[in-house]
Amino acid sequence: MDHLHQTFSVRFTYSVLFTERLFDYTNPLLADFFSQQATADTRKKLLFIMDSGVVDTHPDVQDDIRTYFAKHADLVDLLADFLVIPGGEIAKNDSDFVEQIVDAVDRYGIDRHSYVAAIGGGSVLDLVGYAAAISHRGIRHIRIPTTVLSQNDSGVGVKNGVNYRAKKNFLGTFVPPVAVFNDSQFLTTLDDRDWRAGIAEAIKVALIKDRPFFEWIEAHAEELAARDMPAMQYLVHRCAEMHLQHIAGGDPFEMGSSRPLDFGHWSAHKLEQLTNFEIRHGEAVAIGIALDSLYSQQLGWLTESDTNRILTTLRTLGFALYQPMLDADNSAGVLKGLSEFREHLGGQLTIMLLKGLGQGVEVHEMDADRIRQAIATLRKTDSLAFQTYKVSETL
Amino acid sequence: MDHLHQTFSVRFTYSVLFTERLFDYTNPLLADFFSQQATADTRKKLLFIMDSGVVDTHPDVQDDIRTYFAKHADLVDLLADFLVIPGGEIAKNDSDFVEQIVDAVDRYGIDRHSYVAAIGGGSVLDLVGYAAAISHRGIRHIRIPTTVLSQNDSGVGVKNGVNYRAKKNFLGTFVPPVAVFNDSQFLTTLDDRDWRAGIAEAIKVALIKDRPFFEWIEAHAEELAARDMPAMQYLVHRCAEMHLQHIAGGDPFEMGSSRPLDFGHWSAHKLEQLTNFEIRHGEAVAIGIALDSLYSQQLGWLTESDTNRILTTLRTLGFALYQPMLDADNSAGVLKGLSEFREHLGGQLTIMLLKGLGQGVEVHEMDADRIRQAIATLRKTDSLAFQTYKVSETL
Ligand SMILES: NC(=O)c1ccc[n+]([C@@H]2O[C@H](COP(=O)([O-])OP(=O)(O)OC[C@H]3O[C@@H](n4cnc5c(N)ncnc54)[C@H](O)[C@@H]3O)[C@@H](O)[C@H]2O)c1
Ligand SMILES: NC(=O)c1ccc[n+]([C@@H]2O[C@H](COP(=O)([O-])OP(=O)(O)OC[C@H]3O[C@@H](n4cnc5c(N)ncnc54)[C@H](O)[C@@H]3O)[C@@H](O)[C@H]2O)c1
Ligand SMILES: [Zn+2]
Ligand SMILES: [Zn+2]
Numbered sequence: 001m002d003h004l005h006q007t008f009s010v011r012f013t014y015s016v017l018f019t020e021r022l023f024d025y026t027n028p029l030l031a032d033f034f035s036q037q038a039t040a041d042t043r044k045k046l047l048f049i050m051d052s053g054v055v056d057t058h059p060d061v062q063d064d065i066r067t068y069f070a071k072h073a074d075l076v077d078l079l080a081d082f083l084v085i086p087g088g089e090i091a092k093n094d095s096d097f098v099e100q101i102v103d104a105v106d107r108y109g110i111d112r113h114s115y116v117a118a119i120g121g122g123s124v125l126d127l128v129g130y131a132a133a134i135s136h137r138g139i140r141h142i143r144i145p146t147t148v149l150s151q152n153d154s155g156v157g158v159k160n161g162v163n164y165r166a167k168k169n170f171l172g173t174f175v176p177p178v179a180v181f182n183d184s185q186f187l188t189t190l191d192d193r194d195w196r197a198g199i200a201e202a203i204k205v206a207l208i209k210d211r212p213f214f215e216w217i218e219a220h221a222e223e224l225a226a227r228d229m230p231a232m233q234y235l236v237h238r239c240a241e242m243h244l245q246h247i248a249g250g251d252p253f254e255m256g257s258s259r260p261l262d263f264g265h266w267s268a269h270k271l272e273q274l275t276n277f278e279i280r281h282g283e284a285v286a287i288g289i290a291l292d293s294l295y296s297q298q299l300g301w302l303t304e305s306d307t308n309r310i311l312t313t314l315r316t317l318g319f320a321l322y323q324p325m326l327d328a329d330n331s332a333g334v335l336k337g338l339s340e341f342r343e344h345l346g347g348q349l350t351i352m353l354l355k356g357l358g359q360g361v362e363v364h365e366m367d368a369d370r371i372r373q374a375i376a377t378l379r380k381t382d383s384l385a386f387q388t389y390k391v392s393e394t395l
Numbered sequence: 396m397d398h399l400h401q402t403f404s405v406r407f408t409y410s411v412l413f414t415e416r417l418f419d420y421t422n423p424l425l426a427d428f429f430s431q432q433a434t435a436d437t438r439k440k441l442l443f444i445m446d447s448g449v450v451d452t453h454p455d456v457q458d459d460i461r462t463y464f465a466k467h468a469d470l471v472d473l474l475a476d477f478l479v480i481p482g483g484e485i486a487k488n489d490s491d492f493v494e495q496i497v498d499a500v501d502r503y504g505i506d507r508h509s510y511v512a513a514i515g516g517g518s519v520l521d522l523v524g525y526a527a528a529i530s531h532r533g534i535r536h537i538r539i540p541t542t543v544l545s546q547n548d549s550g551v552g553v554k555n556g557v558n559y560r561a562k563k564n565f566l567g568t569f570v571p572p573v574a575v576f577n578d579s580q581f582l583t584t585l586d587d588r589d590w591r592a593g594i595a596e597a598i599k600v601a602l603i604k605d606r607p608f609f610e611w612i613e614a615h616a617e618e619l620a621a622r623d624m625p626a627m628q629y630l631v632h633r634c635a636e637m638h639l640q641h642i643a644g645g646d647p648f649e650m651g652s653s654r655p656l657d658f659g660h661w662s663a664h665k666l667e668q669l670t671n672f673e674i675r676h677g678e679a680v681a682i683g684i685a686l687d688s689l690y691s692q693q694l695g696w697l698t699e700s701d702t703n704r705i706l707t708t709l710r711t712l713g714f715a716l717y718q719p720m721l722d723a724d725n726s727a728g729v730l731k732g733l734s735e736f737r738e739h740l741g742g743q744l745t746i747m748l749l750k751g752l753g754q755g756v757e758v759h760e761m762d763a764d765r766i767r768q769a770i771a772t773l774r775k776t777d778s779l780a781f782q783t784y785k786v787s788e789t790l
Binding site: 001002003004005006007008009010011012013014015016017018039041042102106109111112113114133134135136137138139156159161164165167169170171172173174176233237240241244247248252253254255257342343344345346347348364 | 396554
């Protein structure tokens with residue numbers, strides 16, 4: 001009997017919209033979105049799921065949302081209850097939260113043409129995106145990222161996920177949002193660590209793809225550290241744009257062997273786990289960038305001066321570049337991150353290194369001794385910065 | 396600041412291959428597949444997950460698989476252990492099984508370029524497809540369907556899922572397999588109920604799309620009931636082909652308002668639940684087809700003679716067309732299936748009815764009294780067939 005062959009393409013499209021004060025009822029952005037999406041046949045529901053860190057620092061946000069959708073009651077049915085999820089990695093570590101969201105979808109009768117809108121950092125967004133993706137085989141989700149990292153990286157892409165038995169993103173899917181709203185006003189309430197952490201993702205993408213962007217960050221490192229908002233807005237926009245281009249230009253669902261933008265990430269993921277998620281993803285990425293830059297220098301691929309420009313930029317921004325867990329027992333320690341990284345992405349081990357500022361290259365193996373040597377360099381040179389970090393952490 | 400707009404397409408491709416004795420080591424089909432997929436850079440692993448109903452009725456299958464991949468050890472690393480999951484709807488009802496599969500992925504280090512192959516009925520396939528889709532954001536999965544229904548419908552499509560709090564397919568994703576192998580040899584060991592059940596899906600698709608195919612089934616109903624294999628092979632092939640065409644020609648991931656092939660399904664899903672999954676999906680679909688055909692006749696859309704041809708074909712095949720749960724308390728009963736069906740698919744209620752043999756039409760409401768009247772007709776006319784069904788069920 002003849003065999004059958006199936007081929008089809010699925011087109012995905014969404015916008016990443018930049019604004020200030022999204023929920024001010026005079027701001028038309030959200031209303032425009034819902035009126036473009038409206039269809040004659042059914043009314044749609046809208047459930048908000050919020051990061052507790054946002055609720056705590058923006059006590060008016062729930063009222064603002066109610067006012068906004070009361071003015072636009074013709075467009076969508078706002079559900080009266082908001083679901084609040086504890087912010088930070090805990091949102092991804094406890095499977096109860098997935099269940100809470102799925103139960104809310106069931107209880108409120110959210111169907112595949114209705115919306116779940118997540119407001120929060122990358123952790124809450126990853127969680128909500130995952131729960132939305134698996135409910136009814138995918139309900140529409142809107143992302144309203146509220147951290148630097150989620151506005152410039154995690155919130156604009158196609159991935160979601162939760163941790164499973166403490167393994168980062170072990171469960172997840174590739175599903176784009178229907179829209180992303182980046183409101184810079186949210187960034188004003190971030191604590192310094194979260195303001196800073198997301199900048200690491202911009203440095204990551206700049207170093208492997210865009211030297212002028214790296215040099216811009218280098219030149220504005222002090223302004224950024226001093227929480228200059230226009231500088232941050234530029235950084236977020238350019239970084240988001242580069243992430244979007246990488247996704248569309250490559251292999252969006254990572255089915256082949258092309259890689260996501262993950263310079264500095266093999267050790268970062270492991271460090272997050274080894275520190276029990278006490279360091280932020282972006283803080284871990286900063287360390288990972290430093291480590292892989294020093295490694296690139298050892299290979300003779302990066303000059304000492306370029307390496308120092310990277311380390312200095314990271315330190316000017318306030319990043320600690322050494323973390324004691326880098327020296328944890330090797331078999332279970334950070335080196336184990338190499339094999340876990342390979343396993344998570346599948347196929348051959350592929351690590352991004354640098355052959356210059358703005359020029360990433362892929363390698364397929366790393367040498368354990370060279371890694372240890374790079375760690376030793378960080379341990380020696382970063383003691384001062386690390387003190388500062390410990391102080392801010394215990395505040 | 397400028398807004399950003401993202402658009403990309405993702406291409407999916409897979410084959411549905413028809414064969415007999417897939418695991419006979421002289422059969423090149425599986426080996427060819429793996430050698431086409433092989434890449435120089437890494438070896439890939441292959442984990443088999445099996446339906447207990449297949450293991451029980453095909454005691455040699457595990458040895459055959461080991462022999463097959465021992466002969467083809469260059470192509471892929473077969474994992475020594477097989478995971479066996481209880482067959483039938485229980486596989487989708489108990490979330491422990493999702494966890495068992497995810498844990499196996501973790502334990503055996505199955506990455507996104509490795510394979511999970513599921514051998515079994517639609518239930519085990521739906522479960523494994525779901526667990527594979529969420530592990531590492533999607534590992535490659537191969538389907539080896541072993542029931543009529545999974546070979547001609549569920550196993551060839553893009554959906555997977557499990558039940559949640561007894562709601563059918565409440566959790567799931569749209570993810571195509573990398574390949575489907577339909578081995579008709581497996582069908583020989585099905586009990587009569589499962590042999591028959593899958594035929595309902597062929598009648599469903601024929602009635603809404605392809606009158607000649609319906610007439611072929613009508614003409615071969617006795618052969619099919621007598622378990623004629625060549626007739627079944629033709630039916631499975633044609634039905635699988637129509638499902639593939641519908642998916643590729645429409646909206647594969649059901650993002651808009653176009654509908655899956657779900658004639659007769661709104662009441663079927665609810666009946667499965669109301670009977671505690673004691674009737675098979677295909678048995679419920681046969682009842683749903685009968686119900687919606689009678690309803691179409693009441694609207695004057697289907698002639699009495701065409702309606703009788705449908706009912707007679709179903710009965711010749713051995714289907715019972717009445718189930719007492721059709722008359723369960725209305726508020727919680729089968730009528731509730733209408734709203735749950737709308738909710739699961741999202742948007743406006745859309746029900747497929749018939750305007751003739753081979754001609755489906757969509758409606759957006761159904762009248763409760765007419766539904767009750769159709770149920771009353773089934774109750775009256777099906778008492779004999781129902782007796783038969785009860786006897787075979789208690790065997
Ligand atoms: N999906 C992806 O593609 C992707 C990419 C990169 C990172 N990530 C993930 O993102 C997560 C990290 O996200 P993150 O860096 O945004 O941190 P986060 O979400 O963990 O949030 C950090 C803290 O900030 C609080 N917070 C959030 N918004 C706030 C605001 N406006 N004001 C005050 N406090 C606020 C939170 O409550 C939390 O306590 C990690 O789990 C990481 O793995 C995902
Ligand atoms: N994903 C989809 O698109 C889709 C479409 C239609 C139906 N479905 C789902 O498929 C499921 C029904 O699948 P099904 O009808 O294949 O039944 P099933 O998977 O529930 O299996 C029925 C019984 O047959 C046994 N069995 C399987 N293969 C056998 C063999 N070769 N010999 C002997 N026994 C065997 C099983 O162990 C089980 O006891 C339902 O959950 C339904 O919702 C999914
Ligand atoms: Zn990152
Ligand atoms: Zn069906």
